[in-house]
Amino acid sequence: MKRVDDFRLKFGKKEFVPIMIGGMGVDISTAELALEAARLGGVGHISDAMVTDVSDRRFDTKFVKNKLQIYKHNIHNSDKSIIKFDLGALAEATRRHVESTMQAKKGEGLIFVNCMEKLTMNAPRETLQVRMASALDAGIDGITLSAGLHLGSFGLLAEHPRFREAKLGIIVSSVRALQLFLRKNARLNRLPDYVIVEGPLAGGHLGFGADWAQYDLATIIAEVVQYLQTEQLAIPVIAAGGIFTGSDAVSFLEAGSAAVQVATRFTVADECGLPKKVKQEYFKASEEDIIVNTVSPTGYPMRMLRNTPAIGAGTRPNCEAYGYLLDGNGSCAYITAYNREVALHPDLKTLSVMDKTCLCTHMRNFNCWTCGQTTYRLKDTTRRLEDGSYQTLSAEHIFKDYQFSIDQKVTLPEARPVGA
Ligand SMILES: Cc1cc2nc3c(=O)[nH]c(=O)nc-3n(C[C@H](O)[C@H](O)[C@H](O)COP(=O)(O)O)c2cc1C
Numbered sequence: 001m002k003r004v005d006d007f008r009l010k011f012g013k014k015e016f017v018p019i020m021i022g023g024m025g026v027d028i029s030t031a032e033l034a035l036e037a038a039r040l041g042g043v044g045h046i047s048d049a050m051v052t053d054v055s056d057r058r059f060d061t062k063f064v065k066n067k068l069q070i071y072k073h074n075i076h077n078s079d080k081s082i083i084k085f086d087l088g089a090l091a092e093a094t095r096r097h098v099e100s101t102m103q104a105k106k107g108e109g110l111i112f113v114n115c116m117e118k119l120t121m122n123a124p125r126e127t128l129q130v131r132m133a134s135a136l137d138a139g140i141d142g143i144t145l146s147a148g149l150h151l152g153s154f155g156l157l158a159e160h161p162r163f164r165e166a167k168l169g170i171i172v173s174s175v176r177a178l179q180l181f182l183r184k185n186a187r188l189n190r191l192p193d194y195v196i197v198e199g200p201l202a203g204g205h206l207g208f209g210a211d212w213a214q215y216d217l218a219t220i221i222a223e224v225v226q227y228l229q230t231e232q233l234a235i236p237v238i239a240a241g242g243i244f245t246g247s248d249a250v251s252f253l254e255a256g257s258a259a260v261q262v263a264t265r266f267t268v269a270d271e272c273g274l275p276k277k278v279k280q281e282y283f284k285a286s287e288e289d290i291i292v293n294t295v296s297p298t299g300y301p302m303r304m305l306r307n308t309p310a311i312g313a314g315t316r317p318n319c320e321a322y323g324y325l326l327d328g329n330g331s332c333a334y335i336t337a338y339n340r341e342v343a344l345h346p347d348l349k350t351l352s353v354m355d356k357t358c359l360c361t362h363m364r365n366f367n368c369w370t371c372g373q374t375t376y377r378l379k380d381t382t383r384r385l386e387d388g389s390y391q392t393l394s395a396e397h398i399f400k401d402y403q404f405s406i407d408q409k410v411t412l413p414e415a416r417p418v419g420a
Helices: 033-041 051-057 063-074 087-101 124-137 153-157 177-190 217-230 245-256 262-270 278-284 333-344 357-366 373-383 395-404
Strands: 009-011 014-016 020-021 043-047 110-116 144-145 165-174 194-198 237-240 258-264 290-293 301-305
Touching: 014 043, 020 033, 033 043, 033 087, 033 395, 043 087, 051 063, 051 357, 063 087, 087 110, 087 177, 110 124, 110 165, 124 144, 124 153, 144 301, 153 177, 165 177, 177 217, 177 245, 194 217, 194 258, 217 245, 245 258, 245 290, 245 395, 262 278, 262 373, 262 395, 278 373, 290 373
Parallel strands: 020 043, 020 258, 043 110, 110 144, 144 165, 165 194, 194 237, 237 258
Antiparallel strands: 009 014, 290 301
């Protein structure tokens, strides 16, 4: 019986344990988590979502405060189009986040940064270009393009000295999205180094519509593998979404995937950025508690726990401080929803906005509990402590469980004393 460790992910002549920990913004996939994946010979991701805020928290910079200072006169104005990110500050925040991670890297693995196109920041092209270029300048091993079709993203990097040397990959949820990406980038003569195929059971935003349940990862992977073979394109395919055990991973590796990308099992790792209390919510969740809704202003469906505090919260839009989801015209679907509720209930002190949420504010405060479909199984991966809570696990334990387990088994961690 095979185990994940019998396979290797190959980039050129280099070989890696075929386990990638997926990017989880905002700082849920921390540097500490990514570093463990790299130390153990796999691939870890940090995320550049809300990176100025992440830098403020990690390095005591004042990027968010400075931006708020400039725009605070606009707080009561529903038109947010004047709010612009300082590109120099964005570059500096990215540099700090990436550089400090890369300086701490040990082991043979790699660290990539997850770059979401949907973080449009009221200047989609300029801000994405700065984020990616700055990550390359700071020595990141690779960039995973996500949350968007990224038809122009390679073009934004084409002049960068590391464009052909760094690993560049894209997340897609269909063979059509991949075909479109390859067609649009053909003139650059630079293929992606890997393609992550993310199915409908993943956490975060989904690359599917309301009919997500009709799709299945194995089928999409088979279509992608077939297409690449027909086109004679040797691009490693990485399967993501709902892969919960080492045996699940092996089935994808045997079916032509070069690696797997996993995330949900690591949401309860000690190194994961979620607060301790939120990790307990993930452990406690039952299958009925996991829902897919459209509260994200990005327009993509998103999976989350039903009791997510962000749902229904009538938070005043915080774009003067954050504003990461402002589109190229300075709009965001949450601002529209919020203003509608204010107009309907002018005298209400505490508003409820049900259809959209202020994703920046709530992701920043870990109040949007996005998760994968397998979250309800997390309780089976650990021990229950005397006080009724669940024991968190080391990232190393989870990683090695994927790497070495067989027969759909999940190895429980060593017992720890309460509070440790
Ligand atoms: C809490 C959480 C946050 C996530 N955030 C992001 C993100 O910011 N960007 C992204 O591309 N994918 C995100 N994802 C998707 C993961 O990177 C990964 O591809 C997917 O969840 C793998 O499936 P699994 O969680 O079933 O293992 C997130 C997943 C989780 C669980």
